[in-house]
Amino acid sequence: PLMKIKNTEGLSVSQIRDLVQQGGKFVIFPYTISFLIMTLKRSSDIYFIREDENSFKYSYSYVLLNFFIGWWGLPWGPIYTIGALYNHIIGGKDITQAVLSELIQNDPEADTSTYNINVASNQTYNIPTN
Secondary structure, eight states: OEEEEESOTTOOHHHHHHHHHTTOEEEEOEEEEEETTEEEEEEOOEEEEOTTOOTHHHHHHHHHHHHHHTTTSTTHHHHHHHHHHHHHHTTSEEOHHHHHHHHHHTOTTTTOSSOOOOOOTTOEEEOOOO
């Protein structure tokens, strides 16, 4: 599936690379939706978390989603929900290398700091999340 990258508005690929080297990361927040006999595992859009930023402000809505509608499908609902909650506790599932690879591949001048690529919220990339 195509996923949007959030929290990178106005940053060039080289600026993003610099922020990653300073401790920034790209994460997704898994969540579970259960309907008695059917359980679905899903992931949020991709969020860029800066080194000095707490990911909870991006993940809390997915935590609530897990809490209220993740548990109810048996047997996988509780199992997937606990796994998803673990990912929220550790700050999201880190997919930084896959995202950086995709950004650099799609930026013809990734090594120059003068080229700006607008990774707006409507920009989508096909990044494997499993």
